[in-house]
Amino acid sequence: MSEEDDAAYRREISDVLRRHGFAWVAEQAEAQIAEGKPSSKQVSEREVPRVDADPMFRIKPPKRRRASLITSEPYSESERLEILLQAIESAVIQRAEIEAAILNQLTEITAIEFQPEAPPEELGGGFGTAHRLDRSRIEPGIELRRRTEHALTAMRGRDRASP
Amino acid sequence: MPVRKDLIDEIEGIISSAAAIGYAQPSATNDVYENYVWALCLQAAGQHDAFITYETVRERPATSLVFRTSPGAIYSDIYPYTHAVLEFADCPPLEAHVGVRVTGKSRVLHECDVAVIDRDEAQLCRAEQVHPRASKVLIAAECKFYTSAIQLQLGRGFLGLTSDIHRKERYFVTNGRSPNVIKLIAHHDSEWECEVLPNSPEANALSHSFARAFRNYKAAF
Numbered sequence: 390m391s392e393e394d395d396a397a398y399r400r401e402i403s404d405v406l407r408r409h410g411f412a413w414v415a416e417q418a419e420a421q422i423a424e425g426k427p428s429s430k431q432v433s434e435r436e437v438p439r440v441d442a443d444p445m446f447r448i449k450p451p452k453r454r455r456a457s458l459i460t461s462e463p464y465s466e467s468e469r470l471e472i473l474l475q476a477i478e479s480a481v482i483q484r485a486e487i488e489a490a491i492l493n494q495l496t497e498i499t500a501i502e503f504q505p506e507a508p509p510e511e512l513g514g515g516f517g518t519a520h521r522l523d524r525s526r527i528e529p530g531i532e533l534r535r536r537t538e539h540a541l542t543a544m545r546g547r548d549r550a551s552p
Numbered sequence: 553m554p555v556r557k558d559l560i561d562e563i564e565g566i567i568s569s570a571a572a573i574g575y576a577q578p579s580a581t582n583d584v585y586e587n588y589v590w591a592l593c594l595q596a597a598g599q600h601d602a603f604i605t606y607e608t609v610r611e612r613p614a615t616s617l618v619f620r621t622s623p624g625a626i627y628s629d630i631y632p633y634t635h636a637v638l639e640f641a642d643c644p645p646l647e648a649h650v651g652v653r654v655t656g657k658s659r660v661l662h663e664c665d666v667a668v669i670d671r672d673e674a675q676l677c678r679a680e681q682v683h684p685r686a687s688k689v690l691i692a693a694e695c696k697f698y699t700s701a702i703q704l705q706l707g708r709g710f711l712g713l714t715s716d717i718h719r720k721e722r723y724f725v726t727n728g729r730s731p732n733v734i735k736l737i738a739h740h741d742s743e744w745e746c747e748v749l750p751n752s753p754e755a756n757a758l759s760h761s762f763a764r765a766f767r768n769y770k771a772a773f
Contacts, residue, residue: 397555405564410576414699421700427732476699477563481570483697483727483749484581487588490750494591498606501617503583504631506624517621520580522587529573533566540562547559 395466398547399473411480418476422469425461432458474541481537485530492524499523583621585697586665589725589748590650592755593666593691594636596762597648600770603639608632609678623651623663627678637671640766643773645671646690654692655683656716662686664717666693668765686717691765693723702726707733714742721765725758 403415434454464472491501500523507517574580594604606614609627614634624633626649636648648668653661661683673688686692694710696702710724724737724744737744745758 394555398560401555401560402563405560405567409564409567409571411567411571413578417698417700420703424701424703472700477567479697479699479727480581481566481575484570484575484584486750487584487727491584491588491591494595495617497615498617499615501587501619502631503580503619503621504633505621506628506630507622517579518577519621520574520577520583522584526573529569533569533573536562536569537566540559540566543562544559547556 392466394547395470398544399466399470402470402473402477406477414476414480415473418469418473421472422464425463426468427459428462429457430460432456471545474544477537478541482534485534488522488530489527491522492527579621582695582697583619585727586650586695587619588750589693589695589758590636590648590666592748592759593648593668593693593762594638596759597636597638597640597646597766599759599763600640600766602766605637605639606634607637608634611675611678620651623653623665625681626652626669626674626684627681635674638668638766640770643770646769647671647674649674653683654686654689654717656686656713657718658716660716662713662717664689664692665695667691689717690769691721691723691762692717693725696724696726698726698728698730700728702728702730702733704732704736707736710737711740711742714740721761723758723761 403418406412406415432455434456492498495501500521503520503522505517505519570576594602597604606617608614608618609629609632612632614632617634618631620628620633635650638646638648640646646668647670648666649664650666652664652667652669654664654667654669656662667684667689668691669684670688670690673684676682677684694713696706707724707730714722719742722743724733724742725748726733726744726746727749729746734744734746743761745754745761747754748758749755
């Protein structure tokens with residue numbers, strides 16, 4: 390699988406996310422990609438010789454000290470694609486698991502509503518709009534989780550022969 | 553090798569289904585995550601035999617829960633916002649809230665995603681329409697649900713928050729891994745827990761931390 394192929398997959402999946410209202414997932418992945426991979430790098434620190442040293446004396450060669458500093462390396466295309474796939478995993482699989490965990494723990498509660506304090510016209514870009522969590526969401530969540538696991542496994546095995 | 557359309561179509565199928573059941577709204581995902589951490593807090597209180605009930609902002613019993621979609625005033629009654637009442641034997645009761653503002657040492661308001669507050673203080677605040685004092689907050693958690701690595705500014709924000717609302721039992725909680733943010737928070741001796749998700753060891757660890765706070769609270773009386 391070439392780097393170009395992985396880049397093409399990432400572009401297509403990002404487009405899918407944006408088409409269906411998940412631009413924020415693509416954007417969070419892009420922010421991580423833009424930051425790069427932090428890694429340690431061993432560098433030599435060289436002591437600068439003093440300029441006022443007596444010319445009659447032989448100047449000692451500057452001492453070299455090793456230091457470990459942090460650098461950022463760009464992610465490879467396959468790593469970038471994996472960041473996007475993990476983002477989908479979080480947005481779909483983790484969301485489904487969290488909803489089920491809440492309702493399974495709060496056994497005596499049938500529904501949870503989320504309501505904004507501010508009137509709808511003051512909510513910018515749909516942020517903070519009302520929504521609801523109830524037991525009717527558990528089954529669709531489990532099914533979605535199963536399908537997502539299948540789709541991501543298939544995508545991760547993309548270099549195998551097509552079906 | 554060209555891009556396999558069948559793989560993209562399968563991903564499009566799940567993304568479209570996820571959007572249909574409301575997963576596309578990022579703030580809703582955050583709300584649900586805060587609610588999950590709040591539920592972990594109740595679980596921890598239960599481990600110390602807390603008697604847990606739910607009530608509305610007007611202190612009436614609640615059978616369904618209503619939470620704010622963004623942090624607000626503990627006294628706000630636009631909706632019957634709910635909280636849990638935690639009663640332990642032989643010590644004053646507490647309340648567990650989601651998304652309330654508290655007053656810091658500097659008298660500036662801060663937002664707590666999850667906050668366990670002295671019930672006396674909470675009742676006073678509801679009656680007087682004021683915000684609780686940070687010194688009356690036993691546990692506070694800043695909850696961040698991100699689909700990729702959390703950005704460093706969120707860690708810096710949390711450190712700023714803990715400097716003003718006391719550092720003890722203040723937790724930075726996330727669903728993902730964020731090595732840089734954690735390095736920063738750990739360097740400043742603040743509490744954190746990453747990858748807090750259902751059935752994870754990290755969720756157990758957070759629950760134990762909350763339970764320890766309740767144990768120490770009980771021991772003080």
